[in-house]
Amino acid sequence: MEKFKIMIADDDPTVITYLSDILLEQGYDVVREDNGNDAVDTLFKEEFHLVIIDVAMPGMSGYAICKQLRENSQTKGLPVILLAVDVDSSSRIEAWRSGANIILNKPINKAEILLIVENFITQNYYPEYFLSNIKGFGGKIESFPVVDLLQFMEMGGKTGCIKLKSVLKTAVVYFDSGTIVHAESGRLKGSNAIYHIISWEEGLFTYAPNAQPEEVTIRETLSHLLLEGVRLMDEESRDNVAVDELTNALLKVGMAEDAERRIESISQKVTKEKKKIFEILVIDMWSEERKNILNFIIDGFVDYLGKEVGITKKHSAISSFARIDISPEVSLEIVVSSGKKKFNLLWQVFLEQANALILMIDPRLEDTKDDVDELTKRLKPIQDKLPVVVLSPVGEKAGILKLEKPKWFAVPEYYMVNIEEVLKYIFDYTESQFVEQVEMKR
Structure with a gap:
């Protein structure tokens, strides 16, 4: 078999040595780089079969390297494995944006990296061998998150089922040549089961090759399922603050059998009894500091109000959210969302609920004009x-920004704006019960 050439790009010599030794033992040819710029130069000069890159590289980040590879006709099909410490939803989404095939958590598990490398190599260069030599495997969700697992199955063209098990819950996902065709989790089936499963953070999984489902319930692509799942998780974090607490309470007292029914009931109740809410949407195309922006606006509103209020905060993969209770009947919600083009479809969802928009833009940044043009179409x-x-x-x-009535605040940094003045403009523009309650509280 051909000797395959793999680049390892990481500024940590311990990681480079560890991965090099593992891959050299398996007969791979390894090239090592410790600087992002040098890695890109080498990748464009020499031919590689796969590249493993740390996201936090000096010179150029792993995400940026991946984007450059995808924009070049000669390297756009090169399999890319990204490495990061404490991989979370944000880093996985950034990996998707950059075009990476998968992102793995450090420290790297030897069996896991060898399995992934072997599958990428055989998938890209020996597809017939890859599809006819499917092997079962398993592991922990903590080291191989569900989203990465689903992507891995898709890219590998696997046929069979993944069985997942965690505390008091089980699930199964069926694949046909890498395409998800059926899923079950408790009483949930189809795409709803997938939306539930991708939020799992711990448990075990096993792969049974060639297993076939009794029915086909899913016809959406994996990318569609993931995007919709992220949107629903974000919506749930904003609209059903009580559900997580209820779930934990039920599990602690051993009420597993009717937990789903009770959660569904309380979720419906929360929705029906929803307060009158004034929502401010913040789309950040400038700073990439969602949590800091949220806290900055909260502090400004509390100063504007002049009184202590109850505050609930949540953070998801695509937004940061706060609910401020002004009275038993009325609340202010603040949603800070990334303004990246990946989530243009979600802007419309947020905008349909918003009562005001704060748009943070820096025209000097790459792709800002295209993002703003897209948003302008939705705003007009x-x-x-x-x-x-x-x-x-x-x-x-x-x-x-080609709109007729925006209120413009030019400031060197967003935190230098007088946020109370911003809020006053918004409230003066709006006539609502919320504004009346705010003025009564001041």
């Missing part, structure tokens, strides 16, 4: 009803 039909505030390091004359 509702701009008369929605107060729009723009925070930017450049003045309104830059002409990047």
Whole structure:
């Protein structure tokens, strides 16, 4: 068999040595780089079969390297494995954006990395061998997250089923040549089961090759399922604050059998008894500091109100959220969302619920104009009803936002704006029970 050439790019010599020894033992040819810029130069000069890159590289990040590889016709099909410490939803989404095949958590498990490398190599260069030599495997969800597992099965063209088991819950996902065709989790079936499973953070999984489902319940692509799943998780974190607490309480007292029924019941109750809510949507195309922005606005509102209030905060893969209770009947919600093009479809979901928009833009950043143009299309039909505030390091004359009535605040950094002035503009623009309650509380 051909000797395959793999690059390992990491600025940690311990990691490079560890991975090199593992791969050299298996007969792979290994090239090592400890700087992002040097890695890119080498990748464009020499031919490789696979590359393993740390996301936090000096010179150029692993995400940036991956983007460059995908933009080059000669390297766009090169399998890319990213490595990161404490992989979470945000880093996985950034990996998808960059075009990486998979992102793995450090420290690296030897069996896991060898299995993944072997499958990528055989998938890309010996597809017939790959599809006809499917082997079973298993592991912990903590080291191989469900989202990565589903992507791995898709990229490998696997046929069979993944069985997952965690405390008081089980699930199964069936694949046909890498395509998800059926899933079950408790009483959930089809895409709803997938939306539930991708939130699992711990448990065990096993793969049974060639297993066939009794029915086909899923016809969506994996990318569609993941995007919709992330949207639903974000929506759940904002609208059903009580559900997580109820779930934990039920599990602690051993009420597993009717937990799902009770959770469903309380979720419906929370929705029906929802308060009158004033929602401010913040789309950040500037700083990438969602949590800090959220805290900054919360502090500004509390100062504006002049009183202590109850605050609930949640963070998901695509947004940071806070609910501030003004009275038993009325609340302020603040949603800070990434303004990356990956989530253009979700902007519309957020905008449909919003009462005001704070848009943070820096025209000097790459792709900002395209992102703003896309958002402008969605804003134009509702701009008369929605107060729009723009925070930017450049003045309104830059002409990047083609709307009629935005309120523009030019500041070197977002945290230098007078946030109370921003909120006052929004509330003066809006006539609602919420604003009346705010003024009564001041």
